[in-house]
Amino acid sequence: MKNKILITYSVPKEGLTQLSSHFELIYPEKEFFTKEELIERIPDCLGLLSIFNREVDASIIKAGKNLKIISNYGVGFNNIDINAANNQGIVVCNTPDAVCEPTAELCMGLLLSLSRQIASCNNGLKTNSEFEWGVMKNLGSTLRGKTLGIIGMGKIGKSVAEKALVFGMNIAYHNRKPISEIRWKDAVYMNLSDLLEKSDAISLHCPLTPKTHHLLSEKEFLKMKKNSFLINTSRGAVVHEADLANALEEGTIAGAGLDVFENEPLIHPKLLQQKTALLVPHIGTATIETRIEMGREASENLILYLNNGIIKNRVN
Known part of the structure; x- marks a missing residue:
């Protein structure tokens, strides 16, 4: 049985191909998981692929009892409660190259x-x-x-x-x-x-x-x-x-x-x-090519750390 990664938002699946070959992906059926849905699903997951415009607060992080890494889809990471992640020893990464x-x-x-x-x-x-x-x-x-x-x-x-x-x-x-x-x-x-x-x-x-x-x-x-x-x-x-x-x-x-x-x-x-x-409405990275590449970079953060213990793009 593969370890699980929780995907918070319906980002292009083309960018998650490598990630899906290593892990079981829990992917939203709608545009995104609500906070309540994240809290319900995160306890079984080793990794979280979050997105820059959706908050990952202390209550979500606390519910991640097995969570080891948060890979943020975006270069900014002010959507994540870094102190809460630090308190649980969770690595937080971003995607600086794709953006x-x-x-x-x-x-x-x-x-x-x-x-x-x-x-x-x-x-x-x-x-x-x-x-x-x-x-x-x-x-x-x-x-x-x-x-x-x-x-x-x-x-x-x-x-x-x-x-x-x-x-x-x-x-x-x-x-x-x-x-x-x-x-x-x-x-x-x-x-x-x-x-x-x-x-x-x-x-x-x-x-x-x-x-x-x-x-x-x-x-x-x-x-x-x-x-x-x-x-x-x-x-x-x-x-x-x-x-x-x-x-x-x-x-x-x-x-x-x-x-x-x-x-x-x-x-x-x-x-x-x-x-x-x-x-303009926060379109700095809003090209389809970039959205796919952001998924690849966020995936690489998760694969390298969970499979090999290599930390890339760490921000905490």
Whole structure:
């Protein structure tokens, strides 16, 4: 009899082929298992494949009497009660490789759309019969020669930097410590205050922790250039949403492209009213290829640990 893995959400089965050859998979018949259903099924399972937008709280973890590993389908892991997992000696892993490129692509897409007013022009043409054309109308700004300030120079931050360099941008970054790779010798390390003041666009790629919660709020927005853009494809609560809405309304900054929000799926009502806010519903990794690859990476975490004792992508 095979050991059991509990799959919390109906992710593409193509990504779980290898996992199903090693373990018995308990897979939801509907979109996802409810909390009560997880608690009922988890006692018999050695592994849990969780998903970034569904909470795995202490009560679920406590019910996992035989649970040895949680492999989170996503790079963020703030949906998991890490303290509860630590207390039970449970390994928690994520999928940082699969999510890198699609998130970086979306980041650049949001930046391009804001800087060249792509979304606003599209909306204007479709909804306003009197939308104005003209040589000096709908002027945006070019990216070449501008400075992109990256907060969190990990895998995704570096991928964004590589793409921005192709557009002729200069790279500044803020990290816990400067990175040492020779290939990034021309990227300028700055403290947060300097980065905010000198960048033409800010892109967030840091995890949500107590230190990064509301990392950017009114004080930080006031330091940014009036013609600057903010891009957030990391975690919503890194930004104080109400303060951002005020900054956009008052013209403190020129625009914001957001894939993530503080209280998803709810969005601050004032933010929804801002014409300079470009909003998408947490689609950073939303390609079918990525969803399948995330399943493969999450599966690999489970197989390596439960079969060979090898820990990959651990976050606790």
